[in-house]
Amino acid sequence: MLGSPYATRRRRPGRGRSSRYASHRAPRRRFGSLVLLVVVLFLLYLAIQGLRPAPSASARLTASVQKVPGHLSLPWPSQGGAALAVDGTGFVGVAGSEQPAPIASIAKVMTAVVVLHDHPLGAGQPGPTITITPRDVAEYQQDVATQQSVLKVAAGEQLSEVQALEGLLIPSANNIAHVLARWDAGSTSAFVAKMNAEAQALGLRHTHFVSPSGLNPGTVSTPADLVRLGEVAMANPVFASIVAMPQVTLPVAGTVENYDYDLDHHGFIGIKTGSDSQAGGCFLFDAVVSTPAGREHVIGAVLGQQTPPIIESALNAATALVQALRPELRSVTLLRSGQVVGSIETPWGASSPVVIDQGVNVVGWPGLQPQLHFQPAPLGSSVRAGQRVGTVVLDAAGHTWRLPALAERAVGGPGLGFRLTNL
Incomplete structure (x- = not known):
């Protein structure tokens, strides 16, 4: 019936059952999309954390080297300057003036070093022949x-x-120094340039030759520089054999004596004396001393001794130093083979000791203070x-040892747990 309150009302569009179902599905789709996004982000996080480079392991030094107990007191000369070293260990000490000073005939050691560098000789080889010229004779007379x-x-x-080198080093002949210089380089100035180049190559920063x-007297050096020069020179067997000779016989000059009167006394086996009014008495020396570890070379230099007779003063000063040092030398183990010197650490807790596969044993003395670096x-x-995870650097008295540092055992990389929990 029209107009009856009971008449059926027409339903509005979209208000049926299907629309109610649609309204329930929308939140579910949004939730599902959110879950999917979370899963994708998580997988992306896993991929990034799993594929990105892991932090590096690091090695560090944990060991130290102890000072040799005791105190060393040596009779250093009261004038001039002096230096003393044990070959293979380093400087025992330097005393007095360290300013460059005239060295007189000790310069001939570098002359011989350059000649033997340019014209090397084997044991027993006489080497090329040098003919003396009228110019050489005129220079000798002057x-x-x-x-x-x-x-x-x-x-x-x-x-x-060899004979020219004997004339240079044993009677300390100035004229033979110039003969050798012209023979080697064509002129004295060219040879002196070689001497200075060699000094620079050897690290003799305070040494200059003219x-x-x-x-x-413009030819100057320091005791420490001369000790280094002496070590280099004595490493050549031909040079070492010549300076150990008390005398030599040459074609025209006949038998000539060595000015190093300490030879064959107190273990001295060379190297070279020098003296003049500017330089005073000078002595660059090598002495062999017996220690509990065996026979060792003590190389030293004494410069600027002014008490007459000046060469004798230099020789006496050297003898006193060697005699005082001799009973103080001892065998010292600075590092042992297989010793743990450090550790490898990682942020995720893996670790390993660091070891060395070779030791360092030296002839030391009271007060020797080695330093260890990594x-x-x-x-x-x-x-x-x-x-190899690094290099252990051991410094003792100016001498340096470089030892490979090794991982004692393997160190694994980080696990998944570390990767996931560490950004």
Whole structure:
């Protein structure tokens, strides 16, 4: 019936059952999408954390080296300067003036070093022949007139390289220094340039040469530099054999004596004396001393001794130093083979000791204070057993040892748990 309150009302569009179901499905789809997003983000996080480079392991030094107990007191000369070293260990000490000073005929050690570098000789080899010229004779006569240290020569005389070096080092002949310089380099100035280049190459920062003989006081050095020069020179067997000779016989000059009167006394086996009014008495020396560890070379230099007779003063000062040092030398183990010197650490807790596979044993003395340093190598997140992880640097008295530092055992990389919990 029209107009009846009971009449059926027409339903509005979209208000049926299907629309109610749709309204319930929308939140579910949004929730599902959110879950999917979370899963995708989580998987992406896993991929990023799993694929990104892991932190590196790091090695550090944990060991130290102890000072040798006791105190060393040596009778250093009261004038000039001096230095003393044990070959293979380093400097025992330096005393007095460390300013560059004239060295007189000790310069001839560098002259011999350069000649032997340019014209090397084997044991027993005489080397090339050097013919004495009229110019050489005229120079010899001039040197005699000015009372220099000389070796008698004659025009046409033939000296082997070894004989010329003997004339240079044993009677300390200034004229032979110039003969060798011209023979080697063509001119004295060119040879002096070689001497200074060699000094620079050896790290002799306070040494400068202006002549091959040392007569000019502009040729200067320090005791420490000369000790280094002495070590280099004595490493050449030909040089070492010559300076150990108390005398030698040469074609024209005959038998000539060595000015090193300490030879064959107190273990001295060379190297070179020098003296003049500017330099005073000077002595660069090598002495062999017996220690509990065996026979060791003590190399030293004494400069600027002014008490007459000046050469004797230099020799006596050297003898006193060697005699005082001799009973103080002892065998010292600074590092042992297989010793743990450090550790490898990682952020995720893996670790390994760091060891060295070689030791360092030296001849030391009271008060010797070694220093230990570490130079790490770049490492990844994992380390193999036996892998080199750096270099242990041991410094003692100016001498340096460089030892490979090794991982004692393998160090694994980080696990998944570490990767997931560490951004």
